[in-house]
Amino acid sequence: MEEALLLARVQFGLNIAFHILFPSITIGLAWLLVVFRLRYERTRDPAWLGTYKLWVKVFALSFAMGVVSGITMSFQFGTNWPGYMNKVGNVAGPLLAYEVLTAFFLEATFLGVMLFGMNRVSGRVHVASTIIVAFGTTVSAFWILALNSWMQTPTGHVMEEGVLIAGSWLAVIFNPSFPYRLTHVLLASGITASFLVAGLSAWRLLKAPQDPSAQKTLRFAAHLAAVLVPLQIVVGDLHGLNTLEHQPAKIAAVEALWKTEKGAALTLFAVINEEKKRNDYAVEIPKALSLILKHDRDGVVRGLEEFGSDHPPVAPVFWSFRIMVGVGVLMLLLAWYGTWALRKNTVSRALLWSFAAFTFSGWVATLAGWLVTEIGRQPWLVTGILRTADAVGPASGAELGASLTGYVLTYAALLISYMVVLTHLAGKGAH
Numbered sequence: 001m002e003e004a005l006l007l008a009r010v011q012f013g014l015n016i017a018f019h020i021l022f023p024s025i026t027i028g029l030a031w032l033l034v035v036f037r038l039r040y041e042r043t044r045d046p047a048w049l050g051t052y053k054l055w056v057k058v059f060a061l062s063f064a065m066g067v068v069s070g071i072t073m074s075f076q077f078g079t080n081w082p083g084y085m086n087k088v089g090n091v092a093g094p095l096l097a098y099e100v101l102t103a104f105f106l107e108a109t110f111l112g113v114m115l116f117g118m119n120r121v122s123g124r125v126h127v128a129s130t131i132i133v134a135f136g137t138t139v140s141a142f143w144i145l146a147l148n149s150w151m152q153t154p155t156g157h158v159m160e161e162g163v164l165i166a167g168s169w170l171a172v173i174f175n176p177s178f179p180y181r182l183t184h185v186l187l188a189s190g191i192t193a194s195f196l197v198a199g200l201s202a203w204r205l206l207k208a209p210q211d212p213s214a215q216k217t218l219r220f221a222a223h224l225a226a227v228l229v230p231l232q233i234v235v236g237d238l239h240g241l242n243t244l245e246h247q248p249a250k251i252a253a254v255e256a257l258w259k260t261e262k263g264a265a266l267t268l269f270a271v272i273n274e275e276k277k278r279n280d281y282a283v284e285i286p287k288a289l290s291l292i293l294k295h296d297r298d299g300v301v302r303g304l305e306e307f308g309s310d311h312p313p314v315a316p317v318f319w320s321f322r323i324m325v326g327v328g329v330l331m332l333l334l335a336w337y338g339t340w341a342l343r344k345n346t347v348s349r350a351l352l353w354s355f356a357a358f359t360f361s362g363w364v365a366t367l368a369g370w371l372v373t374e375i376g377r378q379p380w381l382v383t384g385i386l387r388t389a390d391a392v393g394p395a396s397g398a399e400l401g402a403s404l405t406g407y408v409l410t411y412a413a414l415l416i417s418y419m420v421v422l423t424h425l426a427g428k429g430a431h
Contacts, residue, residue, distance in 0.1 A: 010404060096147065106132060138186065153383065277304070310379060
């Protein structure tokens with residue numbers, strides 16, 4: 001049973017990690033396409049038309065990858081986690097259905113107009129189609145994050161004759177963590193898309209320094225990232241305070257705080273010793289954690305000791321959070337420096353290589369943040385309602401191991417192919 005549970009968690013974690021790579025691009029990139037399309041409509045500059053045609057290909061490819069991996073993930077609810085739908089399906093099922101009905105169909109329909117309709121419909125209709133697709137991606141994120149947030153901080157549900165149902169859909173959807181999580185993810189997608197555009201534009205300029213489309217998109221993406229990253233830092237802090245209120249065990253694990261302390265120190269780095277419940281070789285800032293979380297140097301912060309066994313594994317949450325923050329700081333520095341350096345007509349190759357190296361940095365930060373969110377909820381699948389161990393299906397460890405191997409090989413091939421195609425498209429530039 002323990003082996004099957006572990007493999008089921010690894011398999012679903014791999015699937016959702018692979019899937020989230022593509023919405024993290026398409027949600028933000030869709031709105032960038034709106035900007036590119038409007039700029040061409042206003043200026044009739046061929047560089048903006050070439051830019052739009054290039055990036056709509058990237059969007060379509062990313063959208064397709066997201067759809068395929070999302071369908072596979074939905075099947076795993078039945079194969080790996082039947083207890084999930086059996087217990088909370090009356091809440092989860094409708095939210096997933098709303099996402100398909102209100103968002104996915106909208107995106108899929110008007111994506112066809114975006115891709116093939118520029119010379120078949122009027123400019124206004126084509127612009128409207130681009131806006132509708134971007135709106136659809138955001139609505140899709142709305143419903144998925146409403147469900148995920150409800151799993152983190154469930155409200156609005158009631159039990160009737162032993163069956164869990166939604167007592168108030170408004171309370172279910174607008175649960176305590178939803179506004180923070182939605183804003184955090186939308187900004188993360190905007191940042192991911194910005195660095196993707198900047199990185200691939202820089203890759204093109206390394207080969208063709210005078211490419212006008214790549215010059216425009218590099219500047220635009222760098223300026224956008226320079227605005228979005230600081231906003232993300234503010235929203236992330238607010239999200240952390242909300243998590244402290246509603247999921248204090250997650251925050252304790254994020255900070256590897258084993259005991260409740262007054263004037264708690266902020267642990268920057270440490271070797272996490274979960275067996276002995278301590279941090280070895282820790283680098284700390286005295287009283288900084290209390291100052292950040294309580295806005296009081298002598299504030300009391302609850303430690304893991306208060307939650308017994310109902311707290312997440314510490315090491316993966318602790319390090320994932322620091323990877324997310326570390327990558328975010330580097331992205332901020334590059335965006336700000338790049339914005340300043342790009343004022344000049346000539347751009348150094350060192351800066352171009354830096355942006356190219358950070359092409360997929362948004363993926364790293366997004367995956368690290370998602371690990372904090374999902375592992376930090378353990379041992380609960382739905383906090384206080386359904387434990388992860390109680391939802392796992394009857395598949396054996398051998399069956400799960402075989403399917404996991406197939407997933408790993410398939411996803412590795414798909415991811416490599418996707419990145420090769422993207423760099424190939426960027427190398428050719430806009431035409």
